[in-house]
Every structure is written in C-alpha cells, then in structure tokens.
Amino acid sequence: MEKQILIFKNYWLSTQYPRQLAAIVTRVIEDRKEDPISIAICLRISGGFFTGGLGASWELRQFVVFSQIAAQLAAANPEVLNNLIVQYPAMLPE
Numbered sequence: 001m002e003k004q005i006l007i008f009k010n011y012w013l014s015t016q017y018p019r020q021l022a023a024i025v026t027r028v029i030e031d032r033k034e035d036p037i038s039i040a041i042c043l044r045i046s047g048g049f050f051t052g053g054l055g056a057s058w059e060l061r062q063f064v065v066f067s068q069i070a071a072q073l074a075a076a077n078p079e080v081l082n083n084l085i086v087q088y089p090a091m092l093p094e
Contacts, residue, residue: 001060009064018068025069029076037073039083042066059088 012018029036042062066086074080 004057005060005064008061012061012064021065021068022072025072029073036077036079038077038079039085040066040070040073040080041085041087043085043087 063086070080070084
C-alpha cells in the first residue's frame with residue numbers, strides 16, 4: 001500500500017493540480033485568518049478499487065489529496081494535527 005501511495009503521490013506532484021489546490025487552500029486559510037480551521041475531516045473515502053493504471057486505488061488517491069490539504073492547513077494552524085479524521089464507509093468496528 002505504501003508503494004502505491006508513493007507511486008500516485010509522485011504522479012500527482014508532476015501535474016498542475018497540487019499547485020491549484022494549494023492556491024485554493026491558501027485563499028481559504030487567508031479568509032479564515034480570524035477563525036482558523038482547527039479540524040480536517042474526510043468522510044467517505046471510497047470509489048472502488050479501480051487503479052486506473054497508476055497503481056493506487058481511488059481511496060489512496062483521495063487520501064493523498066486529503067493529506068495535501070491537511071498538511072497545508074496544519075502549517076497554518078498546528079492544532080489541525082490533533083484533529084484529523086478519515087473515515088472509510090465500509091469500516092467495521094474491529
């Protein structure tokens with residue numbers, strides 16, 4: 001799984017999307033300067049197990065993108081690191 005995440009992360013970083021997402025998150029952080037975001041929640045990571053030839057399932061791809069958002073939010077407000085929530089819908093209690 002770690003290898004799949006690294007493969008997709010390298011692909012993701014080679015596209016224009018990380019810069020675009022970072023610009024959006026920067027605007028959100030600036031808009032929330034008076035009341036910074038202190039929690040990051042990613043509900044319903046899902047989409048099946050299709051890898052699309054990049055070695056990573058949709059779940060792993062979503063996790064990489066969510067991780068970028070969470071890291072940028074945490075750089076602006078480290079409290080976010082204490083409040084990260086990721087939920088997989090098929091998760092069982094055990």
